[in-house]
Amino acid sequence: MLAVGVPQSPAAAADYYAGTSGKSGAALKKALHGIIATHVTMMNYSQVWAALKEADRDPAYPENVITLYTGASMPGAQHGSARTQRNRAYVWAKSHGDFDDGGTPSPAAPGNHTDADSWEPRDAVKGDVARTIFYMAVRYEGGDGGPDLEVDDATSRDKGPRIGRLSALLxxxxxxxxxxxxRNRNEVIFSRYQHNRNPFIDHPEWVDAIFGTAQW
Ligand SMILES: [Ca+2]
Ligand SMILES: [Ca+2]
Structure with missing residues (x-):
């Protein structure tokens, strides 16, 4: 059976984002961090994979998942390579350098392009990738000894947990x-697994409200 996340009522969604009204820039980023970084269920690898199998399920073939970069429907039991896994963490950590427009077509993933320092996903998932990166930048602010992941406009970098290119992601x-x-994927992760939401899937306009006007 196709598992579908429990859609939130408008009232419940408003409750989740309580405290964000009227805010933008750094104030909105701080408020969202407070919301999405708390009451989160930490998952080990096998739990992450179980979540992805459900969140990325192919509606036409429920035993399959849709892989991020290729768009192919693959058996859900198959873990696949880091390149094809659709995973918040992998989008950041296993990216091909940074994200940017340009390059030559990838033979392994039709519709994607790559060059020496960046990866351009196929058009259908460009926004998905961008919203994942912006989620990570808000989720990880350096608390608890972890990194402060941030977005900048470079594609070559020295070191540090920064990823770009901001202008392309916008x-x-x-x-x-x-x-x-x-949206369904966000609901599944929220209602059944990690118990937080990607605010930029619910409110894509918040990307510009935070990252379009401020320098981080
Ligand atoms: Ca998309
Ligand atoms: Ca951050």
Whole structure:
């Protein structure tokens, strides 16, 4: 059976984002961090995989998952490579350098492009990738000894937990708005697994409200 996340009522969604009204820039970022970094269920690898199997389920073939970069429907029992896994952490940690437009077509993942220092996902997931990166930047602010992940406009970098290119990610968020698949995925992760939401799937306009006007 196709498992679908429990849709939130408008009232419940408003409750989740209580305290954000009227805010933008650093104030909105801080408020969202407080919301999405608390009451989170930490998952081990096998739990993450179980969550992804459900969150990325192919509606046409429930035993399969849709892989992020190739768009292929693959057996859910198959873990696949880091390149094809659809995972918040992997999008950040296993990216091909940074994200940016340009390069030559990837033979392994049709519709994607790559060059020496960046990866351009296929059009249908450009916004998904951007909203994942922006989620990570808000979720990880350096507390508890962890890194402060941030977004900048470079594609070559020295070191540090920074990823770009900000200008491309802003365009991708605008050009590929959340669709049913991405929203359902957010619901599944919220209601059944990690118990937090990606605010930028619920409110894609918050990307510009935070990252479009401020320097981090
Ligand atoms: Ca998309
Ligand atoms: Ca951060």
């Amino acid at each position: 365009r991708w968020n605008a050009g590929d708005p959340p669709d049913h698949f991405e």
